[in-house]
Amino acid sequence: MTATAARTPAATTLRTGHRRLLEQLRADGVRHLFGNPGSSEEGLLDEVARFDDIDYVMGLQEAAVVSTADGYAQATGRPAVVLLHSGVGLGNAVGSLYHALHRQTPMLVMAGEAGVAYDALEAHMSVNLVDVAKPVTKYATRVTHPDSLLRLVRRALKVAATPPRGPVFLAVPQDVLDQLADEQVVPTAVPDTRVLPEPGAIQAAARLLASAHTPVILAGDGVAASGGSEELARFAEIWGAVVHGAMASELVMPWTHPLWGGLTGHMFGTDSAELVSHADAVLICGTYVFPEVFPDLGNPFRPGTAVVHVDLDPYAIAKNHPVTAGMVGDPRLTLRALTAAIEEAMTEPQRHAAAERVRRRAASRASALDKALADDVGAGGEPLQMTAVAAGLAALLPEDAVIFDEALTNSPALTRWLPPTRPGHFFQTPGGTLGVGIPGAIGAKLAHPERTVVGFTGDGGGMYTCQALWTAAHHGIAAKFVVCHNGGYQLLKDNLVRYRRDRGDHPGGAFPPFFDVRGPRVDYVALAAAMGVPAARVAHGNDLPASLAKMLDHDGPYLLEAVLDDPGDDS
């Protein structure tokens, strides 16, 4: 410590690590710092308050802080920056960081700690922060010298923003940042990763796929991150293949497209395997196969199936099951090149057969959709139906509205009426951590103040990060929230039925009583009001239009509790 101790400033903080760090963030275009403060970051927080162009977005619990930052980063596509308080703050954030890691959200999370000088003392609240962060981040390290502070900030930002994007962690000890730092501030260089496989590999892949009779595409968030949804749709049209979203929490193709086959789901590997069981050729792009809670251990592809896998991350390619050809490449550029190559490789009869597959699929999908929507119509009254809520909103929302969907079991009804059609306007939890719907919508609204942003959550999911409502009120972030209140954990009930059936048990019978969140039911109107967000409850279809209009017209954040079950005696 001797060399640096000599440079510790007496009265000025002008060129301390605190200031340097914020200047670096400013140089990288960071305008918000999401946090919850503590004593071990006092020096940095003091400095933040002096930076007019970096707003501190205050959260009241770290899971909510990280999930708000997550929504912001998803909506901007740029790293969000978070500042947490030592081991206790980081500990609270681990579940949300897990979500960010799987969602591939670019994010720099820093946590303050008193100082490296105190390591041997195992001082109050100290813990090995890097060890805590490692399993839920792409990269985690600790700054131990003032002249490597910006080096590590830039490295962390670069790693966060490089595909596969994700959260990174820096421990920033106060005694290191208190010292004068000599490093120059220069913008972080994020490498351009828009690479194409060499033409021979593209042509070989196109030849493998050209003769398919029953082709299937599995596409994930990597396609969205590359901005490749149009290229994906074009390739699917030429090849005559249905597209399923696997780990597609953003739009990879308009859900109204005739070839969109829906999401594979996050729960059961046998369901996903079923989707490719008939395929004689599969293109996997911007995802890995398959991302479920209970994956199928066997190879989902039937013998002889041509499997081509494209991703920017070689680790994702052939991660779990063998593929015929893997290519590291930017999904958008590679899809474009593959489209040109397969147009060349397909014979006239193959082109004709592909066009015929598209025509048949378009006809059958249109009639299935019409039937599903017709079945929904009239679903008003009491108890209120989610289809009525979604249909009501669909009639009122502007075209460029942003949806943050954590409606879980109510998501199918929501997306039937509000199908995602534009990139960057729909975000869904990739499964896992509950509590992304409310803070995610706040982050998205902060990123796009000019757009209407509606976050959907369940009555279960809404409780994990409900403190974010205070953040919306405090900063005047006018996101709207719809709580799909069905009295408990419906997903766990649905999955228990499946579990029993899969094991040959009778699927019926009582559910564990703790799957219900009743007695008392959570009063979301009172909860929101307690945090400064106006709210209302709607329980009858007749009241919907007025309730929805009031929510959307309100000049600020607003929560609508949609009562979707019969509250009975528990209300």
Ligand SMILES: Cc1ncc(C[n+]2csc(CCOP(=O)(O)OP(=O)(O)O)c2C)c(N)n1
């Ligand atoms: C942090 C966290 N805790 C617990 C769970 C387990 N879990 C998954 S779904 C679910 C219930 C969700 O209920 P709700 O949000 O009301 O949606 P619904 O199933 O009723 O549609 C729970 C508790 C989880 N995924 N994440």
Ligand SMILES: [Mg+2]
């Ligand atoms: Mg529920």
